[in-house]
Amino acid sequence: MLQVNKLTKAFGPNVAVDAANFVVEKPAMIGIIGRSGAGKSTLLRMLNRLTEETSGQIIFDGTDVTALKNGDKRRWQSECAMIFQQFNLVPRMDVVSNVLHGTLNRRSTLATMFNLFPNEDIHRAIDILDRLGIAEHAAKRAEALSGGQQQRVAIARALMQDPKIILADEPIASLDPMNAQVVMQSLRQIHEEDGRMVIANLHTLDTARRYCDRVIGMRDGRIVFDGTPAQLTTGVARDIYGADATFSEAATSTEIETLDRTDAEVGRKTPEYA
Ligand SMILES: Nc1ncnc2c1ncn2[C@@H]1O[C@H](COP(=O)(O)OP(=O)(O)OP(=O)(O)O)[C@@H](O)[C@H]1O
Ligand SMILES: [Mg+2]
Numbered sequence: 161m162l163q164v165n166k167l168t169k170a171f172g173p174n175v176a177v178d179a180a181n182f183v184v185e186k187p188a189m190i191g192i193i194g195r196s197g198a199g200k201s202t203l204l205r206m207l208n209r210l211t212e213e214t215s216g217q218i219i220f221d222g223t224d225v226t227a228l229k230n231g232d233k234r235r236w237q238s239e240c241a242m243i244f245q246q247f248n249l250v251p252r253m254d255v256v257s258n259v260l261h262g263t264l265n266r267r268s269t270l271a272t273m274f275n276l277f278p279n280e281d282i283h284r285a286i287d288i289l290d291r292l293g294i295a296e297h298a299a300k301r302a303e304a305l306s307g308g309q310q311q312r313v314a315i316a317r318a319l320m321q322d323p324k325i326i327l328a329d330e331p332i333a334s335l336d337p338m339n340a341q342v343v344m345q346s347l348r349q350i351h352e353e354d355g356r357m358v359i360a361n362l363h364t365l366d367t368a369r370r371y372c373d374r375v376i377g378m379r380d381g382r383i384v385f386d387g388t389p390a391q392l393t394t395g396v397a398r399d400i401y402g403a404d405a406t407f408s409e410a411a412t413s414t415e416i417e418t419l420d421r422t423d424a425e426v427g428r429k430t431p432e433y434a
Pocket of ligand 1: 171174175176194195196197198199200201202203
């Protein structure tokens with residue numbers, strides 16, 4: 161269903177993504193891992209067409225996504241909803257309105273200006289919030305929620321678009337372990353129950369192993385690993401994270417993660433519990 165052919169992005173002389181090739185036959189939950197600067201976000205942004213590729217192709221269900229323009233391109237962007245590390249909610253707006261913003265692409269400017277939403281959409285938004293376990297917060301301002309709850313609001317907003325693919329760029333990098341788990345479980349549930357494809361950039365090997373069916377490892381813009389979590393051996397991890405990553409078989413990924421990036425780099429905040 162999704163076919164990525166020699167997808168490349170160069171920023172001047174710097175090749176951020178170098179001829180990435182992969183095929184997804186049926187909806188899967190895929191984790192993309194790699195050091196900072198490996199090209200994970202650039203790859204995700206090209207899939208969503210937020211970033212224009214330098215060369216290569218993206219084919220989805222027989223359509224050349226890279227050739228889409230204007231309205232067709234916007235339609236594609238709503239079919240592959242994006243979730244970000246920093247949630248990107250409107251902080252002072254209530255939760256349900258934030259979720260309803262997921263329908264903006266199919267509403268008139270006037271309705272948008274006056275914040276007019278059809279009842280049917282409001283009910284759907286509440287149902288989605290309920291499914292994610294946060295319906296009780298529907299009337300609160302987004303900023304009043306914990307990080308994990310806010311990320312679930314962002315997932316709800318994405319689901320409002322009824323996307324075929326959910327692209328998540330480090331969705332749990334700003335969350336404490338407990339909230340991170342809830343958010344990853346929500347994404348997993350959406351994948352399993354709705355059959356939506358989920359592609360998530362993750363900065364820990366453990367998370368990718370635990371929640372994903374397939375892991376893609378990037379290094380210096382290239383895909384250096386593409387396989388199941390079980391195939392992700394220490395040797396492979398060293399390929400992805402670099403030979404200077406010194407860790408023992410037993411120490412596993414936590415150590416690699418520490419080597420790879422500091423808390424400051426990933427913008428992790430002080431733990432806040434839901
Ligand atoms: N808009 C841009 N202009 C110039 N260079 C860019 C731009 N965006 C990314 N790059 C460069 O492309 C490379 C890949 O960046 P990218 O953000 O995709 O990496 P990443 O794997 O997502 O890293 P991180 O884990 O830190 O988020 C880096 O060398 C980065 O500096
Ligand atoms: Mg990134």
